[in-house]
Amino acid sequence: MPLSEVVAILQDLNEFVVSLDRLGSGQAFETADECTVGKFIADWDVTRRLAHARHVIDVALDAQLSEEENAEIDSLCEQGRFFGMGSADVTSTDRPT
Template identity: 75%
Template structure:
């Protein structure tokens, strides 16, 4: 792959339908608040190591986060060039992944 100029994302915007943005925000809010509460429970000794795993499974966290990623990805794909999307994909590939 050829080296390309870094994409300037500071002033660029994309649009996401409000109902989809609100649904993603609700999911993220539930996860953040719940994980914070679980962390507090673990710190106080009222939850064990398996509690977070049960939360992730019971609340279908992986599927709901995948949906949030898909909402954003669709908006990016529809509104940015193929080159811009390739640059974003490359940035995402540089993320930290558990178990890697």
């Protein structure tokens, strides 16, 4: 994986983590609401940028690991928690650490 791609992904992830933390703090202090979060996600093209990061990492792993190892990673990823799946929705008492 080229270093420039790694750095670009790390920059994107850093922007998202810091910005989402600030948005969360804004919601806690009632200076931001759900619309603000949605606007951030849309305006900053978060979904596409995260999908790109996932793709770059996936391609790099495919090139480095065996088919069995990649299948195991795929299986583990499918076991993740996904918002919008009913009881799997993250609540205020069920946040990842």
